[in-house]
Amino acid sequence: DGGITQSPKYLFRKEGQNVTLSCEQNLNHDAMYWYRQDPGQGLRLIYYSQIVNDFQKGDIAEGYSVSREKKESFPLTVTSAQKNPTAFYLCASSIGPGGQETQYFGPGTRLLVL
Amino acid sequence: AQSVTQPDIHITVSEGASLELRCNYSYGATPYLFWYVQSPGQGLQLLLKYFSGDTLVQGIKGFEAEFKRSQSSFNLRKPSVHWSDAAEYFCAVGQAAGNKLTFGGGTRVLVKP
Numbered sequence: 493d494g495g496i497t498q499s500p501k502y503l504f505r506k507e508g509q510n511v512t513l514s515c516e517q518n519l520n521h522d523a524m525y526w527y528r529q530d531p532g533q534g535l536r537l538i539y540y541s542q543i544v545n546d547f548q549k550g551d552i553a554e555g556y557s558v559s560r561e562k563k564e565s566f567p568l569t570v571t572s573a574q575k576n577p578t579a580f581y582l583c584a585s586s587i588g589p590g591g592q593e594t595q596y597f598g599p600g601t602r603l604l605v606l
Numbered sequence: 607a608q609s610v611t612q613p614d615i616h617i618t619v620s621e622g623a624s625l626e627l628r629c630n631y632s633y634g635a636t637p638y639l640f641w642y643v644q645s646p647g648q649g650l651q652l653l654l655k656y657f658s659g660d661t662l663v664q665g666i667k668g669f670e671a672e673f674k675r676s677q678s679s680f681n682l683r684k685p686s687v688h689w690s691d692a693a694e695y696f697c698a699v700g701q702a703a704g705n706k707l708t709f710g711g712g713t714r715v716l717v718k719p
Binding site: 550591 | 610612615642647650655657696699700701707709710712
């Protein structure tokens with residue numbers, strides 16, 4: 493089955509640690525996205541990538557980093573610089589870039605800071 | 607900059623009753639409009655989308671939405687709600703020249719038996 497997988501489902505982080513969230517898609521999509529979801533605030537874009545080896549900052553990129561070395565993979569690292577990382581993180585992909593493209597979402601990773 | 611407003615944070619509806627969720631957007635040109643649904647702890651699933659043409663759009667699970675340019679609205683409706691429709695609903699807008707979607711804050715729907 494084609495789709496987007498995110499792992500782990502739950503992730504715990506200690507203060508000062510970096511953690512990496514995995515996102516893999518087998519839809520052969522060029523574009524991939526990372527969103528952060530907090531209660532009552534909808535989805536906010538962290539980073540997006542239109543093509544392999546290229547990515548751009550979204551609206552709330554501070555304290556996060558990404559890489560796009562393979563078409564199917566777009567991992568997100570939450571660094572110690574992110575002061576309030578507890579949130580639900582969603583990865584998405586679309587056939588191509590552009591606001592007209594439908595984005596398909598993974599099941600999400602919930603990050604909790606201990 | 608484009609923006610999306612969903613005025614209702616929570617809506618409670620009885621099973622079998624009709625449902626309407628409001629969405630207002632701010633964007634200069636004709637937008638691309640989407641409605642997504644999210645079950646608790648899950649990702650988002652596309653319900654329907656509007657690009658052009660007929661302003662009444664049919665989606666999955668019996669949902670429909672109507673684009674009204676004069677009101678900058680894209681409201682979602684369902685004639686008869688089922689208990690499984692309890693979820694959070696997000697309206698989103700995209701633009702051809704841009705590379706991202708802008709999401710509204712979401713409306714949580716509770717269904718009473």
